[in-house]
Amino acid sequence: MQQTTTNSNTTKDKKTISISEYLNIDNKNSLLKKQPTVSPELSLSQVEELAAIKQEAKRAYRRKDFVQALARFEDATTIVPGDLEFSYYQALCLFQLHQWEKAEELFRRIMELDELRLLPDVRKMLALTLLKRRRFADAEQILSDSTRDHKQDNQLMNMLGYALERQNKLAEAEKVLAKLIEKDPENSNGLNSLAFVYCRLEKNYNEALALVKKALTKEPKNPSFLDTLGMLYAFRGNAAAAKKTLGKALEHAPGHPEILAHLTQL
Secondary structure, rough: OOOOOOOOOOOOOOOOOOHHHHHHOOOOOOOOOOOOOOOOOOOHHHHHHHHHHHHHHHHHHHHOOOHHHOOOOOHHHHOOOOOOHHHHHEEEEEHOOOOOHHHHHHHHHHHHHOOOOOOOOHHHHHHHHHHOOOOHHHHHHHHHHHHHHHOHHHHHHHHHHHHHOOEEEEEHHHHHHHHHHHHHHOOOHHHHHHHHHHHHHHOOHHHHHHHHHHHHHHOOOOHHHHHHHHHHHOOOOOOOOOOOHHHHHHHHHOOHHHHHHHHHOO
16 A cells, blocks of 8 residues: 655755644744745734744644644734745645645645745645545646656655556556655655555566565554555465454554455455
8 A cells, every 4th residue: 555645764965844844934044935025014013923923823733733723824814915934834734634625725826826936845735635635637747747847856756656556557656666766765655655556566576575575674563564565465365464464554554444445355
């Protein structure tokens, strides 16, 4: 089974910014630079209020109180309407709250306004939102464009491989994921994803087994990796090992529909 979560292993020559890192912004070293627009003049009291709101919203986000964080970021946009930074924070909160449709709408609006592409991960977050909504063809289109612009971003490649696999474009997914592993042999999500594609193609069993076992040495309790291993065992007719491995996967992801479906197929 493939997964859409980002991988902690990245190439040394490019740093990928996580959602939480966006909230570790100070005024002197901002990762998000504002789009040059005509903004309203703020009074001293408004500036102070905005700073307080931002800090409160960041604290709420860090403690995973996304409802409170969203409300405070919305308060900030009433002071500075159209501010891309706060709009982006709102979209991140909506994403975390699984309000995929609203998050997609806001991410798309930000993309339209961010003509200079100053928010580096907004397209990645839009693609991830589309994957969550199972709109794999739409996600593929965005990811294909993004990977051409950011050839060193392994997360984008892994997401593209996932979008292709979900559409049963297995040969294309294999090509993308094999290229990813060639670039980053320690990418655990990529290792697992390629193994899963091999499993679905019913080929390269020994290589697939080696790939997923390597991924599991990095994350031994990852249910997606265990699910892939279980399916490989099933593919080779080892039902006992498959059931045991899929059962272990289910322990780490109780009620997961795809793992349950794989168990019922045995």
